[in-house]
Amino acid sequence: xxxxxxxxxxxxxxxxxxxxxxxxxxxxxxxxxxxxxxxxxxxxxxxxxxxxxxxxxxxxxxxxxxxxxxxxxxxxxxxxxxxxxxxxxxxxxxxxxxxxxxxxxxxxxxxxxxxxxxxxxxxxxxxxxxxxxxxxxxxxxxxxxxxxxxxxxxxxxxxxxxxxxxxxxxxxxxxxxxxxxxxxxxxxxxxxxxxxxxxxxxxxxxxxxxxxxxxxxxxxxxxxxxxxxxxxxxxxxxxxxxxxxxxxxxxxxxxxxxxxxxxxxxxxxxxxxxxxxxxxxxxxxxxxxxxxxxxxxxxxxxxxxxxxxxxxxxxxxxxxxxxxxxxxxxxxxxxxxxxxxxx
Numbered sequence: 001x002x003x004x005x006x007x008x009x010x011x012x013x014x015x016x017x018x019x020x021x022x023x024x025x026x027x028x029x030x031x032x033x034x035x036x037x038x039x040x041x042x043x044x045x046x047x048x049x050x051x052x053x054x055x056x057x058x059x060x061x062x063x064x065x066x067x068x069x070x071x072x073x074x075x076x077x078x079x080x081x082x083x084x085x086x087x088x089x090x091x092x093x094x095x096x097x098x099x100x101x102x103x104x105x106x107x108x109x110x111x112x113x114x115x116x117x118x119x120x121x122x123x124x125x126x127x128x129x130x131x132x133x134x135x136x137x138x139x140x141x142x143x144x145x146x147x148x149x150x151x152x153x154x155x156x157x158x159x160x161x162x163x164x165x166x167x168x169x170x171x172x173x174x175x176x177x178x179x180x181x182x183x184x185x186x187x188x189x190x191x192x193x194x195x196x197x198x199x200x201x202x203x204x205x206x207x208x209x210x211x212x213x214x215x216x217x218x219x220x221x222x223x224x225x226x227x228x229x230x231x232x233x234x235x236x237x238x239x240x241x242x243x244x245x246x247x248x249x250x251x252x253x254x255x256x257x258x259x260x261x262x263x264x265x266x267x268x269x270x271x272x273x274x275x276x277x278x279x280x281x282x283x284x285x286x287x288x289x290x291x292x293x294x295x296x297x298x299x300x301x302x303x304x305x306x307x308x309x310x311x312x313x314x315x316x317x318x319x320x321x322x323x324x325x326x327x328x329x330x331x332x333x334x335x336x337x338x339x340x341x342x343x
Contacts, residue, residue: 014129015044015154018105019164033164043139046158050135053305054159056226057181058136060303063230065113065138070296075288081119084176087330087337088203092124096201096341104171108132109160109192110178114142117174118149125151128172135159160188163195170195175204177335180308186318193322196342202324205337209309210278211264217281221302233303234295241295244283247273278333312336 016023024030024039029047031037036047050058065071097104106125108117111132117125125146130153132142139155146153158164160175160182173192182188185206196202209215221240225233252272259267265279273285284297301307312331315338319326324340331337 015131015156018129018169035162035164037158037164041140042155043143044156044158046156046162048159048162050159051183054135054183056305060136060230060233060299060305061112061134061138061181062136063234064296064299064303065136065141067292067296068113068141070292071113071115073290073293075286076293077115077119079286079288080115084116084120087205087332088120088339089328091203091339092121094201096199097124097127099199100171100201103127103129105129105131105169107165107170107173107192107195109173109175110134110181111142111155112136112138112178114145114153116176118145118151120174120176125153130154131156133158133160133163161191163191165195167194168197170200171197172201173203175202177205177207179204180206180310181304181306183306185308185310186314186321189318190322193324193342198342200342201327202322202340202342203338205335206315207307207309208331208333208335209311210333213263213280214278214282215309218302218307221281222305222307225303226305230303234299237295237298237302238291240281240283241291241298244273244277244285244298245291245294247276247283248285248287310336 013023019032021030021032026039026041028039029036030039037044038047106128108114108130111117111134114132117130117132132139132153132155134142134157137157139157143153143155160178173196175192179185179188189204193202225236228236250272253269254272254275255269256265256267259265263279273283277283277285282298282301284294286294312329315336316326319338319340323343325343326338326340328339329337
């Protein structure tokens with residue numbers, strides 16, 4: 001194997017030292033922990049075969065994150081940042097970073113286009129060794145976005161279930177809305193937790209199970225889209241997105257007179273669009289988003305073959321199995337956010 005330095009990114013040097021291999025030339029093939037990789041355009045890429053559901057999910061997100069015009073407006077980024085901070089807290093300034101030593105290794109497990117990491121961690125990213133991993137080609141988009149922001153980062157294209165990293169070698173793990181897109185949310189969580197050092201932090205968000213009509217509708221729509229290409233699925237979702245926009249623009253509030261326990265619909269006042277959104281079908285709406293930006297949100301939900309939903313009790317049990325002590329738990333209609341410490 002050549003020992004020539006990497007030409008695509010100086011940030012890659014620490015990654016290869018950490019992995020215990022010499023920096024390869026572009027297009028070189030190498031084996032790490034018994035797994036075959038190719039180094040292409042400054043990114044390590046696994047030469048692996050995945051389940052059909054994982055392959056479809058990879059295609060879904062590779063397509064979605066390349067549509068940068070659907071998620072990079074100021075309205076979308078500001079909304080994402082506010083939502084992230086409301087759930088995780090201002091973790092960029094958390095005191096526990098000081099416990100993790102100089103330049104702690106932050107693994108972004110399922111980095112996508114790097115949107116969530118950039119918006120949540122901000123300047124903290126310049127004081128860590130950031131490693132973004134994703135099964136899809138979105139790693140290329142993430143690498144470009146980090147470079148545009150002059151933010152250091154290294155990237156690997158591989159499934160979260162097959163990472164060739166040593167146990168107890170990572171200081172912090174961030175996995176925003178990703179574990180449920182693997183073949184098993186539980187297995188992905190347990191697998192990643194093994195990589196985390198003692199007293200390291202695991203920050204993640206997973207989908208929560210919803211009422212019976214939403215669960216039924218979600219599965220029906222997702223199944224209908226599975227035979228389509230990403231481009232076709234995107235177009236198929238446009239009418240649904242338009243309906244959500246119409247409902248939102250009506251701005252009508254209704255009063256549900258009593259709890260409907262059979263459908264898990266609580267009593268009380270609720271906007272008509274939100275009633276549909278939470279209890280009938282997902283049709284995202286924000287008045288400051290355009291139609292394509294709203295469709296991006298709906299596509300993210302409906303098209304991936306793997307999109308498991310779980311209960312808070314399940315997540316708590318899995319954390320216990322993984323030797324994770326929950327320090328912060330935020331349970332919303334949409335999902336479950338966890339900040340946990342490895343013990």
